[in-house]
Amino acid sequence: MVQEATDNSRLIKLTVNGIEYERKVETRVTLVDFIRNELGITGTHVGCEHGVCGACTVMFDGQPVRSCIMLAVQADSHSVQTVESMSSGDQLHPIQQAFWENFGLQCGFCTPGFLLTVQDLLSRNPNPTDTEIREELSGNICRCTGYQSIIAAVKQAAIYMRQE
């Protein structure tokens, strides 16, 4: 059935970090604005707002996507995971631990996007080469680190995760 658009809002139901939410949302609201402003889950960052910088990366049904160029209504009956899903309490995820130990961040603005992108990379390729890491992370922009320490962090994270 085609749903009549009586006004520009929709009631949507979605799961974010394992918790189910039901909210009315204007159809033009982007997924990242919805997660941050409606749900108050602010770990996901809004950078360029047009799909270039990767800061807003979230997992959508388990795959990394850019939440600034998706609409919140498109997440209706889907599952989203943000950077908040990675740690358990004070226990950092091995990728987060490796970023910390290797100075893989300075200001931290781009970090949520990097962490989720790396989580996906290591799930598909548990032992990536430097070149593969650079190619896979080319869609995430960091203005602080110069990337060297991020590459080092990813290699360390790969070791941690293979040990697990």
Next chain:
Amino acid sequence: MKPAPFDYYDPDSVEEVLDLLQQYGDDAKILAGGQSLGPLLNMRLSTPQIIVDLNRVADLEYYKSDNTGLRVGAMTRQSTLEDDTNLRTTQPILAASIPYIGHRSIRNRGTVGGSVAHADPAAEWPAIMLALDGTILIRNTKGTRTVDASDFYVSALTTDLEPDEILVEIQLPNWVKTSGWSFIEFSRRHGDFAILGVAAYLTLENRRCTKSRIAIIGGGPIPIRTSKAESMLIGETISDALLKDVAEQASKELDPDSDMHASADYRRHLASVLVLSALQKATERANKSGGK
């Protein structure tokens, strides 16, 4: 920065999509993967009154190979094809090009139909469609029609699609075993739009070239096949001197833009260099595959 208001429809069948397009025509914009439209909406470079979202039309998400070739439903994600390692042997030039489409997070959402229909001259799919003699299956409420890729791209970001039509499937003929190919892109950073790219495809029989395709990415307002350069190869025995002449001719058939990434002259120069390497590689592969 967020999209201007629009009425949003997300039907779950092609029929409903077509009814909406017939009703709203030019006022409606189709949303596929949203990796190009999303930014345009956010920057309000596009302010459609109606958005028809295809993401719930499950019938458009498939791909299959049969004796006629590869058929890919419009809503198939790029990463789905990327992860199928069989395509590396059955459609090698396609498989080689997909990792160049943006980044993994883009390919997880971006769709085949969206990329083909958006007609960005700097994108990979339009050039692949031209290089492989792809065809495009189009539907409206009255029926279906098929268009050759070579007739599909009309002018800058404009295709043969009418406002009441959607692209439902793309078709690529089966790979000819005695063919050689190459796909080369030059960009500053992996995943960026190419400053220039080449998809080359050659078939050799008894050492002579029987079919040649040279498609250029970023060479003008539309994806371009350099047909004069292609025809210089037909019936000929491949030599390095010939390939150099062909590459020079190919660069003359382009109409590139100057922008902050590169001047038009530089793009033309790059084309002559990249076409030559692509043809050399394609010849080498054709020879290896038994097309001598």
